[in-house]
Amino acid sequence: MSNTLLLNKYSYSTFKPAEPLTIHDINQQTVEAKYAVRGKIPIIAEGLQELIKMSPTNHGLPFNKIINANIGNPQQLDQKPLTWYRQVLSILQYPELLNEPNNFPNDVKERARNILKNVGSIGAYSHSQGAPYFRSSVAEFITKRDGFPSNAQDIFLTSGASTAVSYLLQLLSQDENSGFLIPIPQYPLYTASIALNDSKPVGYYLDESNKWSTNPNEIRQLLKTKAKEGINIKALVVINPGNPTGGVLTRKDMVELISICAEYGIVLIADEVYQENVFDGAFLSFKKVLSEMKKESPELYKDVQLASLHSTSKGVTGECGQRGGYMELVGFKPDVREIIFKLASINLCSVVSGQAMVELMINPPKKGDESYDTYISETNSIHDDLKERAEHLYNAFLEMEDVFVDKPQGAMYIFPKLDFKPEIYHKLFSRAKNSGLQIDDVYCIELLEHTGICCVPGNGFGQRPGTYHLRTTFLPPGKEWIVRWKEFHHSFVNKYKDMTLSL
Ligand SMILES: Cc1ncc(COP(=O)(O)O)c(C=O)c1O
The missing domain is CATH 3.40.640.10 (Type I PLP-dependent aspartate aminotransferase-like (Major domain))
Known part of the structure; x- marks a missing residue:
């Protein structure tokens, strides 16, 4: 008897199929856990990105690209991988490269050989x-x-x-x-x-x-x-x-x-x-x-x-x-x-x-190694670039009305406070409340909708009650997105200043 006949006889005909598990049937701790960095605002951003991809010339949005400032993911934002890392890793993935002609520096081959000798296959x-x-x-x-x-x-x-x-x-x-x-x-x-x-x-x-x-x-x-x-x-x-x-x-x-x-x-x-x-x-x-x-x-x-x-x-x-x-x-x-x-x-x-x-x-290349100069110039350039971007973004926040910002001393983020005057605060508060949101959610959603910049509301990280922040990385390259942010902020503040409270 063929398998199909067996299935027909014993499976298809003898039971009524059950429903898949619902969200109430699974571990409730997994349901409760929240992770704002990839939470509601980034999910909206993904939807907009998809829209741009499907209709590149006809998406109806005032921007053509999402700026992912929500996550510290340097290579998503064009940071180049260091040559030294990738050359050694290439050999570890494909050790035959040690026997084939290529222009990998000697210290790269030496390091890969050492790792393979001491660790064996990385597979x-x-x-x-x-x-x-x-x-x-x-x-x-x-x-x-x-x-x-x-x-x-x-x-x-x-x-x-x-x-x-x-x-x-x-x-x-x-x-x-x-x-x-x-x-x-x-x-x-x-x-x-x-x-x-x-x-x-x-x-x-x-x-x-x-x-x-x-x-x-x-x-x-x-x-x-x-x-x-x-x-x-x-x-x-x-x-x-x-x-x-x-x-x-x-x-x-x-x-x-x-x-x-x-x-x-x-x-x-x-x-x-x-x-x-x-x-x-x-x-x-x-x-x-x-x-x-x-x-x-x-x-x-x-x-x-x-x-x-x-x-x-x-x-x-x-x-x-x-x-x-x-x-x-x-x-x-x-x-x-x-x-x-x-x-x-x-x-x-x-x-x-x-x-x-x-x-x-x-354990990077040492002075005198063939890769050393490239390694130093690439790492210095990334480090200086990050410092410059941090400063640039920090200065932009300093210029924004009703924003309090601390100069970043390290890491990859700025966490400015949205410190709106009472006349704006009250209108924003009721606007947010009517939608089941908080003030920082409203700011981040409007920022995304107007500029394509995706950052994360402070409430995803925790903040003192009654205070509102946002977190952005300073990783995205260029300055044009920062200019757009400043313009958005200005019009956001003016919009809520001018709005009447019949929201
Ligand atoms: C403070 C902090 N700890 C841990 C992590 C986790 O990083 P990974 O698992 O990629 O090492 C991150 C990532 O952004 C982070 O910001």
């Missing part, structure tokens, strides 16, 4: 914590960066920093009363991961009037009041340099935060993915500050648990799509660390080409 699973060769390299990088030893056994290579966050939050979410201190505003990966693990976000405000610094007294107070409410704080999350704020913490702030973690026995999650994006001065890591504190007062600080994260997605590297990252764990008890190792093992290993990206990011 094979690696050790779950990451290839030992790459982990040793990361430990050496950290040792050199901070002047304090780092150990390859403490390094976990991850598929971007996001995977590290996911492991840490899974690990620390003991039950629904587990709480996580997160900065407000924050990068929504944290609130989303907390929601997925059915634990509690406990926001601490960054001080906008003081370069987005932290307030240790407020954090200590939160620890006390939340304990009374039965919430068991497990970790303090710090993003430095800050997303979405662009702020950089002072050493004094960092010392205070480490002391809080030492006193309360909570994990310090230091998200340092923007460590290459510091405009003035050198980046200062939490690992370095903690090591200095331990040296001075070992008894007080020896048990501080620090998880610090880095990524190949940002900085001058900007290789978000390669999914490279690492996490260094310090001070965790061995059996707790074993559980993180188990989580990594369940995922088998992080993307091995991403692990190689980490190696190339932290």
Whole structure:
């Protein structure tokens, strides 16, 4: 009997097909989790982009292109990949290039040969914590960066920093009363991961009037009041340099935060993915500050648990799509660390080409290597370009009426406050309320509809009640979009000034 006949006999005729699962039948934590960076405004932008693509000459919009300023995705916005990275990666993907004539520099071939010799094919699973060769390299990088030893056994290579966050939050979410201190505003990966693990976000405000610094007294107070409410704080999350704020913490702030973690026995999650994006001065890591504190007062600080994260997605590297990252764990008890190792093992290993990206990011060509000059000129140009774009956008916001903006010190973002005068505020408020929106949503939607610029309303990151912000990257090239933004802002303010309140 053929298969078709069998199916006819036993399947098609003997049951009434059931409905697919509804949204109520699935894990409600996945339904609850929100991620504004790819949320409602970017979804509208995608629709408009599609419209432009389908009817390039007849779309009826006042612009021909969407400017994706909603996400720190450098290569989507024309940042060129560094030649050195891509040449080594090409050989790792296709080792035959080592035997074929090509004009790759010798140090590129040498590096690829070394990786292939020590790691093997990047098409094979690696050790779950990451290839030992790459982990040793990361430990050496950290040792050199901070002047304090780092150990390859403490390094976990991850598929971007996001995977590290996911492991840490899974690990620390003991039950629904587990709480996580997160900065407000924050990068929504944290609130989303907390929601997925059915634990509690406990926001601490960054001080906008003081370069987005932290307030240790407020954090200590939160620890006390939340304990009374039965919430068991497990970790303090710090993003430095800050997303979405662009702020950089002072050493004094960092010392205070480490002391809080030492006193309360909570994990310090230091998200340092923007460590290459510091405009003035050198980046200062939490690992370095903690090591200095331990040296001075070992008894007080020896048990501080620090998880610090880095990524190949940002900085001058900007290789978000390669999914490279690492996490260094310090001070965790061995059996707790074993559980993180188990989580990594369940995922088998992080993307091995991403692990190689980490190696190339932290161990670039040295002076005298054939690739050195090109590498330096390309990285300098990206760095200078970013700094210039940040300044240009910052200056534009300074000129806009009813906008308060802090000069970005690092990262890839500006988070200006929309500080409308009462006469405009009240009209905007009722306009927003009538549509079930907030004032910053209305601004971002109108900005998108008039200019094609897609940014994210501050409410997606958290903000003090009654304040409204927006977050934009300064990655899009050129200045024309900034001019358009200024014009839009001017007409937006005038429109609401002139409007009568019968909305
Ligand atoms: C503060 C912060 N942490 C983590 C990430 C995650 O980056 P990735 O997973 O690409 O390393 C991002 C991405 O934008 C970020 O801004």
